Amino acid sequence: GHGHGTHASGTIGAVGNNSQGVVGVNWNVKIMACKFLNSSGSGSLADAVECMNYVALMKDRGVNIVATSNSWGGGGFSQGMEDAIKAADSKGYLFVAAAGNNYGRNNDAFPHYPSSYKVPNVIAVASTDRTDKLSSFSNMGATSVHLAAPGTDIYSTLLNNTYGYLSGTSMATPHVSGAAALYWSQFPAKSYL
Numbered sequence: 009g010h011g012h013g014t015h016a017s018g019t020i021g022a023v024g025n026n027s028q029g030v031v032g033v034n035w036n037v038k039i040m041a042c043k044f045l046n047s048s049g050s051g052s053l054a055d056a057v058e059c060m061n062y063v064a065l066m067k068d069r070g071v072n073i074v075a076t077s078n079s080w081g082g083g084g085f086s087q088g089m090e091d092a093i094k095a096a097d098s099k100g101y102l103f104v105a106a107a108g109n110n111y112g113r114n115n116d117a118f119p120h121y122p123s124s125y126k127v128p129n130v131i132a133v134a135s136t137d138r139t140d141k142l143s144s145f146s147n148m149g150a151t152s153v154h155l156a157a158p159g160t161d162i163y164s165t166l167l168n169n170t171y172g173y174l175s176g177t178s179m180a181t182p183h184v185s186g187a188a189a190l191y192w193s194q195f196p197a198k199s200y201l
Contacts, residue, residue, distance in 0.1 A: 009046070009047030009167075010045060010046070010047050010048065010049050011166055011167045012045070012049060012079065012174075012178065013041065013043065013045075013079075014165050014166060014167055015162075015164045015165060015166060015172075015174050015179065016077060016079045016164075016178060016179070016181065016182040017039050017041070017165065017182070018030055018032055018164035018165030018171075019032055019033065019162060019164045019179065019182035019183060019186065020032050020033060020034060020037060020039060020077060020182040020185050020186040020189070021033070021034050021035065021036075021037035021038075021039055021186060021189075022035075022164065022165055023035055029165065029171050030163055030164050030165060030171055032164075032186055033182070033183055033185075033186025033187055033189075033190060034186045034187075034189045034190040034193070036193070037186065037189050037190075037193075040063070040066065040071070040073070042059035042062055042063060042076075043059075044056050044058065044059045045080065051080075053083045053086045053088065053089055054088070056080070056089060056122075057086070057088045057089050057091075057092045060076070060089070060092035060093065060095070060096065061092060061095075063076055063096070064092070064095050064096060064099060067096075067099045067101065068099070073099075073101045074101055074102065074188055074189050074192040075101055075102035075103070075104050075185045075188045075189060076096065076101070076102070076103055076104065076185075077104050077181055077182050077184075077185035078103060078104060078105040078106065078122055078123075078181065079106050079176075079177075079178030079179070079181045079182060080106065080122075080178070081105075081106055081108050081109075081120055081121065081122065081123065081177075082121070083121060084121060085119070085121060086121070089121070089122055089125070090125050090127065093122070093125050093127045093129065093130060094127055096129055097127050097128055097129040100199065100200075101129065102129050102130075102131055102185075102188055102200055103122070103125075103127070103129050103130045103131070104131045104133060104181055104184050104185045104188065105122050105123035105130060105131070105132055105133065105181065106123060106132075106133060106176070106177035106178045106180065106181045107120060107123050107132045107133055107134045107135075107146060107147040107148070107149070107152075107153045107177045107180075108120035108123065108146075108147035108177055109135075109145045109146065109147065109176050109177055109178075110145075110147050111144065111145050112142075112144070112146070112147070112148060113147045113148075114147070114148060114149050115132065115147050115148065115149035115152040115153055116149040116150060116151050116152045117149075119152065120132075120147055120152075123152070123153070124152050128200075128201065129200060130154075131154050131155065131184060131188075132149070132152060132153045132154050133153070133154070133155060133156065133157055133159075133177060133180045133181045133183075133184050134146045134147060134148055134153045134155070134156035134157075134159075134177060134180065135156060135157070135158070135159025135160060135175070135176065135177045135179065135180040136156045136157065136158055136159060136160070136180070137158075137159075137160040137161075138158075138160065138161070142156060143159055143160045143175065143177075145175070145176065145177075146159065146177055146180075147177065155184065156180065157180040157181070157183035157184050158179070158180060158183055159175060159176055159177055159178075159179040159180030159181075159183075160175045160179075161173045161175055162174055162175065162179040164179075188200075
């Protein structure tokens with residue numbers, strides 16, 4: 009209902025070479041939605057943990073999950089969320105997370121969750137603009153933010169079969185998630201470690 013996930017999903021996997029709309033990073037990907045935010049973009053950490061637990065259950069049931077794409081942030085440290093991310097790590101899939109949009113805040117000094125959990129499968133993603141510079145709104149951190157991807161004025165899918173521009177580390181994160189899925193489609197035996 010909010011449209012945020014629709015935009016991120018298009019960036020991950022909108023079909024290419026069909027003369028329609030936009031092209032995602034990985035044209036041939038399956039996306040399993042797990043919504044815990046309401047139509048205004050709010051939700052609880054408990055519901056986020058429930059989503060993570062559901063994804064882990066699906067992995068245990070044989071679904072080929074290579075990453076969760078987490079274009080959200082807020083709340084402080086949660087032991088339940090850290091445990092859910094560690095469970096994903098033990099099952100061999102990535103937790104790709106938005107570094108946050110606090111206009112240059114240093115996540116090394118001021119952690120941003122969920123991107124600041126110190127678990128090996130976490131990839132914290134900052135945002136770059138069209139000149140490949142850090143977006144003005146993006147958080148950063150020499151040790152807590154792992155890489156940056158395009159996140160300013162990203163054109164992707166919107167609600168009701170439309171398209172439009174959004175900006176944020178939430179738009180950078182699906183570029184990395186899509187790239188991870190594309191990589192693993194070519195090299196399924198590889199590990200992220």
